[in-house]
Amino acid sequence: MSTQKKRVPAIEGWFxxxxxxxxxxxxCTSCRSYFFPKESFFCRNPACQxxxxxxxxxxxxxxxxxxxxxxYPPPAPYVAPDPFVPYIVAAVELxxxxxxxxxxxxxxxxxxxxxxxxxxxxxxxxxxxxxxxxYLVWKWRPVGTRGxx
Amino acid sequence: xQKDVAILGVAMHxxxxxxxxFVEYGVHAANEALADAGLEWKDVELITxxxxxxxxYPGFVSGASFAQALGWTGAPVMSSYGACAxxxxxxxxxxxxxxxxxxxVALVVGxxxxxxxxxxxAGGERKDDPDWLRFRLxxxxxxxxxxxxxxxxxxxxxxxxxxxxxxxxxxxRHGLENPKARYKKAVTEEEILASPIVSDPLHxxxxxxxxxxxxxxxxxxxxYARKRTTDPVKIKAVSTVTPTYPNAVIEMPNFATDxxxxxxxxxxxxxxxxxxxxxxxxGLGPEDMSMAEVYDLSTALELDWYENxxxxxxxxxxxxxxxxxxTIGGRVPVNPSGGLACFGEAIPxxxxxxxxxxxxxxxxxxxxxxxxxxxxxxxxxQGLFGHGSSVxxxx
Numbered sequence: 001m002s003t004q005k006k007r008v009p010a011i012e013g014w015f016x017x018x019x020x021x022x023x024x025x026x027x028c029t030s031c032r033s034y035f036f037p038k039e040s041f042f043c044r045n046p047a048c049q050x051x052x053x054x055x056x057x058x059x060x061x062x063x064x065x066x067x068x069x070x071x072y073p074p075p076a077p078y079v080a081p082d083p084f085v086p087y088i089v090a091a092v093e094l095x096x097x098x099x100x101x102x103x104x105x106x107x108x109x110x111x112x113x114x115x116x117x118x119x120x121x122x123x124x125x126x127x128x129x130x131x132x133x134x135y136l137v138w139k140w141r142p143v144g145t146r147g148x149x
Numbered sequence: 150x151q152k153d154v155a156i157l158g159v160a161m162h163x164x165x166x167x168x169x170x171f172v173e174y175g176v177h178a179a180n181e182a183l184a185d186a187g188l189e190w191k192d193v194e195l196i197t198x199x200x201x202x203x204x205x206y207p208g209f210v211s212g213a214s215f216a217q218a219l220g221w222t223g224a225p226v227m228s229s230y231g232a233c234a235x236x237x238x239x240x241x242x243x244x245x246x247x248x249x250x251x252x253x254v255a256l257v258v259g260x261x262x263x264x265x266x267x268x269x270x271a272g273g274e275r276k277d278d279p280d281w282l283r284f285r286l287x288x289x290x291x292x293x294x295x296x297x298x299x300x301x302x303x304x305x306x307x308x309x310x311x312x313x314x315x316x317x318x319x320x321x322r323h324g325l326e327n328p329k330a331r332y333k334k335a336v337t338e339e340e341i342l343a344s345p346i347v348s349d350p351l352h353x354x355x356x357x358x359x360x361x362x363x364x365x366x367x368x369x370x371x372x373y374a375r376k377r378t379t380d381p382v383k384i385k386a387v388s389t390v391t392p393t394y395p396n397a398v399i400e401m402p403n404f405a406t407d408x409x410x411x412x413x414x415x416x417x418x419x420x421x422x423x424x425x426x427x428x429x430x431x432g433l434g435p436e437d438m439s440m441a442e443v444y445d446l447s448t449a450l451e452l453d454w455y456e457n458x459x460x461x462x463x464x465x466x467x468x469x470x471x472x473x474x475x476t477i478g479g480r481v482p483v484n485p486s487g488g489l490a491c492f493g494e495a496i497p498x499x500x501x502x503x504x505x506x507x508x509x510x511x512x513x514x515x516x517x518x519x520x521x522x523x524x525x526x527x528x529x530x531q532g533l534f535g536h537g538s539s540v541x542x543x544x
Binding site for chain 2: 070078097101116
């Protein structure tokens with residue numbers, strides 16, 4: 001019998017999950033450039049002197065820029081399950097924001113299931129758990145697929 | 150050319166896993182480079198060190214660590230960190246001092262004692278450090294980034310795992326007789342493809358190891374050099390460029406690229422701009438290069454570099470590899486030293502080691518791997534957090 005663990009974000013302020021999950025970026029109020037993770041004090045566009053930013057949810061979908069996997073457990077501070085299960089990491093290009101964002105791919109997919117240019121969407125999933133909590137993070141899933149682990 | 154700096158001495162401590170202090174490797178290389186130059190430590194007017202961040206405080210102040218170990222002489226010191234580009238930062242500092250007339254002779258040293266296995270971030274919980282966060286939230290090791298680039302070459306340019314394996318086959322043969330190399334064994338395509346996958350499509354034998362090693366250069370003004378030698382090898386260019394916003398390629402240790410929403414991507418992407426800046430400084434082009442030493446952190450990454458340094462156009466790297474252009478005896482051999490495939494990476498020493506190899510080639514001292522009639526060569530490398538690194542060396 002497992003007791004219900006508390007579901008908490010693995011990192012505060014990087015994504016919002018209310019039904020669906022979206023990454024939280026920031027947008028410069030002067031030049032409208034997007035940033036992820038959020039920029040807060042000075043715009044990184046060298047032609048802009050902006051210091052004000054709005055927090056904005058980024059596109060939940062994008063196209064696959066590339067993908068690979070971890071066949072071996074990464075070192076700490078990654079919390080790897082034992083036994084380790086290989087997982088895929090994807091780089092996905094957001095159309096509106098014109099930026100590429102990394103994320104793990106939800107379980108249940110193989111490298112052979114993926115192809116550069118595929119449509120991907122965000123999903124909330126468990127990164128790791130300890131005795132009390134389940135730590136949540138954003139992950140990518142090929143659009144139109146279901147299930148997995 | 151007033152912007153030339155002479156390379157009077159070069160040396161490397163052999164790469165390996167020796168289990169000793171990094172300072173020892175650096176001092177060994179420094180003394181040999183001084184002997185190669187026919188100079189003594191007391192003749193050195195500036196020492197510049199490439200830093201290592203995995204060897205405690207002495208690593209952060211590496212220039213001073215080497216100077217103290219060699220014996221304090223009062224020589225000014227500079228230490229620089231630029232991740233994998235640290236060695237080039239140390240070269241750039243020494244060269245700038247010489248060109249500015251602030252000194253005539255400078256000693257450049259980089260050395261590392263590396264941990265086993267994956268590079269992990271420095272310890273502690275640091276939620277504002279992208280290098281810590283990429284491991285915490287993604288488990289994004291360095292091979293993850295290499296795997297992303299490799300897979301993209303396959304899906305976009307039609308590269309195959311056999312193409313990638315052939316890079317390693319080539320480099321393993323190049324390094325067979327290099328006395329400084331750690332791995333001196335010819336490997337076959339079959340052995341490479343049979344080794345375990347680390348980050349698909351890359352196999353264990355396609356990803357560079359971490360090594361102990363040390364490398365040193367003695368640089369001098371041309372005026373000083375001419376009093377001692379008739380025909381020194383020269384540094385023609387040093388590029389330490391950063392990216393231009395927006396950098397549209399995902400790079401270690403970032404979670405995301407810059408956004409091209411408000412500003413279009415630059416016409417020259419970052420990795421292309423590294424060599425371009427060096428060519429412009431030198432007044433030379435890719436067609437003038439007899440050889441190149443590039444950072445083959447993975448096999449596929451070497452192919453990216455062929456295009457980034459202008460040896461071929463985008464998408465043609467596999468072709469020039471398979472045609473033998475980049476093998477010793479070909480049009481423009483790449484990694485005649487054996488590259489990282491035969492060395493493993495000793496971070497702050499590696500960019501300096503690249504220059505050592507080009508110098509030996511230009512002097513005709515690259516026994517067992519000599520490129521005939523070598524006139525000029527380029528190094529290329531990139532350090533995480535936006536450090537470009539390229540040096541052009543010529544007769």
